[in-house]
Amino acid sequence: MISIDEAIAIIKDNIPPPAQAECPLDLAVGRYLAEDIRAPEPSPRYTNSAMDGYGVRWADLGEPTPEHPATLALIGESRAGLPFAGTVGAGQAVRISTGAMLPAGADTVIRVEDTREEGPNVLISAANKMGQDVRLRGEEFAEGDLLLRRGVRIAAPQAALLAAVGLEQVRVFSPGKVALLVTGSELVATGATIAAHQIRDSNMTMLRAAVQESGATLVSCARVSDDRQATIDAIGQTAAEIIICTGGVSVGRHDHVKEAAEANGFTPLFWRVRQKPGKPLYLARKGRTLLFGLPGNPVSAFMCFAHYVRPLIGALSGRAFGWPTLTARAAEEIANRGGRPNMLRVRTGRDREGGYTVSSGEKQGSHMLTSLAEGDGYVILGPGQSLRAGEPILVYSYDFRTEPTRR
Numbered sequence: 001m002i003s004i005d006e007a008i009a010i011i012k013d014n015i016p017p018p019a020q021a022e023c024p025l026d027l028a029v030g031r032y033l034a035e036d037i038r039a040p041e042p043s044p045r046y047t048n049s050a051m052d053g054y055g056v057r058w059a060d061l062g063e064p065t066p067e068h069p070a071t072l073a074l075i076g077e078s079r080a081g082l083p084f085a086g087t088v089g090a091g092q093a094v095r096i097s098t099g100a101m102l103p104a105g106a107d108t109v110i111r112v113e114d115t116r117e118e119g120p121n122v123l124i125s126a127a128n129k130m131g132q133d134v135r136l137r138g139e140e141f142a143e144g145d146l147l148l149r150r151g152v153r154i155a156a157p158q159a160a161l162l163a164a165v166g167l168e169q170v171r172v173f174s175p176g177k178v179a180l181l182v183t184g185s186e187l188v189a190t191g192a193t194i195a196a197h198q199i200r201d202s203n204m205t206m207l208r209a210a211v212q213e214s215g216a217t218l219v220s221c222a223r224v225s226d227d228r229q230a231t232i233d234a235i236g237q238t239a240a241e242i243i244i245c246t247g248g249v250s251v252g253r254h255d256h257v258k259e260a261a262e263a264n265g266f267t268p269l270f271w272r273v274r275q276k277p278g279k280p281l282y283l284a285r286k287g288r289t290l291l292f293g294l295p296g297n298p299v300s301a302f303m304c305f306a307h308y309v310r311p312l313i314g315a316l317s318g319r320a321f322g323w324p325t326l327t328a329r330a331a332e333e334i335a336n337r338g339g340r341p342n343m344l345r346v347r348t349g350r351d352r353e354g355g356y357t358v359s360s361g362e363k364q365g366s367h368m369l370t371s372l373a374e375g376d377g378y379v380i381l382g383p384g385q386s387l388r389a390g391e392p393i394l395v396y397s398y399d400f401r402t403e404p405t406r407r
């Protein structure tokens, strides 16, 4: 039996390099950059006005006041998308809109509020400094500057930045491909008629949702009975980067997942982790494919997914390997009275100072889905470890859409 940290280290050592693809911008949203992006052009691309007002030459203004305004001859207009073709000479000004090109000769913009038009002239009643309200070409970034780093997630702001510099395609990591294989002769689909001795298959629904939330692509999901050959065949027919099996991974006579994986050429990487729940967790590898054998208990399966599978899915999709976490203070005593590290299901809240609190539910049984559904995360307490009220603890969140916390 290995420790939680040892299991994580083995997983990290076996992450296959994530697949990449050149992708149109719209499809790249939600994915992670596989390349550094350098600016193909500067921003702003041309020197322009930050205000609606007048483009002028600073040297013409003197120190204007409302009583003694500077008077300039209005010679034209520069509008957004319709620049002024000429040059602003001594004593001249052009009307200018926000974002419009600053005409040659002008070096300063006077906002409309500090001006008044009178016949062919514009009167300037205030000016602060040369270059005011001018956005210089390249002042945000120059051509060749690093805009976005490899590994960054593309959301609306990053997509906009790429679009603004004319990049229609970027190289991103492809989402990991995941297959689900649920084992158990006692299982029936949720909607089916159920006999007294049967169990509704909740793992299928739960893990489909969890995989989807994690951003991976679910390529197949199937159910198989506790039959040696059927399990061998089912694994043999499954192709994915991550195969998630549930059930049949313990020491029972009808547990076939480990043997079936190895009959298909998988090499075991570990079996059994010193933890509660989820002790029988199994991992094997064949080439680029990693196969997890999660315990059948829905709570155990979920906790193993959250702590082991989800960060791997992230890494396979180009994200950092890790967990979304926060630090919270125990709202009351939380104790692990057992002899194994315990992943205790908890619920977080807020205290008056805006910090997080955490409390654990009464019912922690690994068959009790309410312990998951009523909570939003888990804490890991060592054997015999107990937290007094107010003690801080790291909480791992169940929200698989959230980025891992950087540490």
Ligand code: AMP
Binding pocket: 182, 183, 184, 186, 187, 199, 200, 201, 202, 203, 204, 246, 247, 248, 249, 250, 252, 294, 295, 296, 297, 298
């Ligand atoms: P196993 O790991 O196959 O020994 O299963 C452990 C327990 O989890 C048994 O009580 C199973 O009936 C239950 N179980 C296994 N698979 C599922 C599933 N897909 N949905 C709900 N319960 C399950």
Ligand code: MG
Binding pocket: 183, 184, 185, 226, 247, 248, 296
């Ligand atoms: Mg079973």
